[in-house]
Amino acid sequence: MADPILSLSSVSKSFGPIEVLHGVDFELRPGEIHALIGENGAGKSTTMKILGGYIDQTAGDVLWQGQPLRFTHSDEAEARGIIMIHQEFNLAEHLGVDQNVFLGRELKRGWRLDHAAMRARTAELLAQLDCPVDPSARVSDISVPSKQMVEIAKALSRDLKVLIMDEPTAVLTERDCEVLFRQVERLRDEGVAVLYTSHKLSEVKRICDRVTVLRDGAMVRNSKVSEITEDEMAEAMVGRELSGLYPAKALPRAEVMLEVENLSVPGMVEGASLKLRRGEVLGIGGLVGSGRTELAEAIAGLRARSGTVRLEGKDLPAAEPHVAMTRGLAYLTEDRKGAGLLLEKTLRENLTLPLLDRFGGVLIDRKAEEAALDKAIADFAIRVPERNMAVGNLSGGNQQKLLLAKTLLSDPQVILIDEPTRGIDIGTKQQIYQLIADLAAEGRAIVVISSEMPELIGLASRVLVMHAGRVVGELAQDEINEGAIVRLAMGLKDSEGEAA
């Protein structure tokens, strides 16, 4: 086995008075794909940021090829070939894709920027990643998964020794994941050390060589992937035994809660129709970019649309999110950072933002807000080191839980959830699935949009599949399986599907 290239020796990290990593030892070797797994808030991102030179440890050492090393700036880590891709993107939204890939390392011809060369190289990298994005497109205009691919292209464009990726696959569809894994395996074979984290344990099992489990800021297990099962990983993470992931499905009732007819969003969705009943969990599958999110946003009044949407039999006006909310329809966005939460604000301010009129009269009732936050923290098991912290300092998964709490605060009857468990650990996933099932059992109507097949299969009693802006098929109870969803999602005609 090769000597470790980058390691941690009894590293601790505190934020203010709170210690979040307690004496972690860790070794990363060239030519291995190493997974770092753990619950939300266990300290994975923090560990990675220390390795990537983004933050300093409070105690202990970072060793580079056995020598202690203290980066004063992440540039120094990058100069050694340590590249980190963050859980939250680090892209300049207003610049082009190519400009982002070469940001800070622009190619030049003499004193002038060599745009053509940068564009060509970016195109090459994106092609390697099977990513259909135009190198000159603006980053703010491309989809979330494409942004992830751009981040990866950016990393690939450098001279890599260590690649650190914080939940790269959370925002990717399975197909994109495959592409990414091929690249990662190629890098490993070239001798690069790859460290990554994911809440998808099957993925860890498949492509990693070694796995380290963090629990509450301490390392609780380190072993070869071949010597540990997925269940053992999950149990090491949560520290208890986990029963079945998916609860029993509730039975839909007769009453139609939401009826969408012939809904179109120019360039995104074409003539989509659907019916959603009380107590039903309707899944919507499809590739990213197939119009799932746009459909949900249009229903929720967040996008201009044509066609009709009826909520409990009454027309819902277009482009009026407030009306949709007060009439009992809520939408949970897939873009947590961009559209979901105010990262600089506190949990309390985020939680009550959509519903301030229900907290006090003219003046906001601070006590009621605090009480709502207490309840959210308890109900959703949000791990908050400090109550008044900025949301941006919460771990990614805990942000997601807060977003869920925020969306459900208005006690909606129809809930559209876009990627409910993105970045959420397996123990919490189970809780969220249970929550969705409970909400449905209480008689609420739920739409779950997900790129994770097992989630659709495990939760939904009916699945619609979208392709290129159209609803191309509907799968009932016993027809829901991975093969059928994929075929429809790829736009292949399915004998059972009512392909448009």
Next chain:
Amino acid sequence: MAHAETKTRRRGGSIDLKVIGPIVALIALVLIGVALNPNFLSYANITNVLARSAFIGIIAVGMTFVITAGGLDLSVGSMAAFVAGLAILTMNVLTDSWGVGLPVILVGVALALVAGLVAGLINGLLITRVGIEAFIVTLGTMGIYRSLITWLADGGTLSLGFEMRELYRPVYYGGIAGISWPIIAFAVIAILGEVVMRHTAFGRHCAAIGSNEKVARYSSIAVLKVRLATYVLLGLLVGFAVVMYVPRLGSASASTGLLWELEAIAAVIIGGTLLKGGFGRVWGTVVGVLILSLIGNILNLTDFVSPYLNGAIQGAVIILAVVLQRKTGTDR
């Protein structure tokens, strides 16, 4: 309880410059003032300073909301001049037919408030409905109002009739319990502003929009309406400042309200409101206004430094304030 979001960023126990910086600066200025001139803390001087800062102060309270919501308004100085000119002209015309009396003043006051509100509405509509950058819109209206007042005054000065001026005078020079009206008005508006910013949905929504407009929209906040409201509120407050200003000199000219917009914006920023929006505090703005006027006052009271250097010192303070904000903001 003040501003938890800044508190969490600091390392255990150290004091947050962002919160106390402006207050420390204000205290330092007062101490300097006292040291340089024993008359500094006299009733007459303090009243004078506070009453003169009232106009900028009232406007700056409104500006705090605009900036917190991610906007900007460069037109307030010219707007004030134009509204003042309009009110004076109207009152003069009315005096001819109605004679000198309270009704004329009431109409003048109402007109100033309505004109300010309408001017704010125009800015707001251009920004939110037509979708032009706030900087551009208000740069445009700034020029328009400035030129309109110059035109109304025919390049000179518009003056209120002598008798009317005597009647209106107490609004600036009078008061209760030895506190003059402008100071009372400023205080009331500042307190209301602070309460609205901190404890109402409107204030929270302004901060949310300035922090991330998309998140605000996805949280079912009527982003355009709230943003429009900030400009209307600012316009109304400009109108109100004019109501207090006209009785002071009884006139308006092309140089009325010159650079007020910059002083108001500077006060907001010195007070700790973020120029890019997302976080604002009215009490900080009040401190900012006081800092700026104390600098001028101290220079006037001493012959230590030429009062002509007033602008230079104010400029340095503004830059320093932003540098201090930056310092505490980076370790997130």
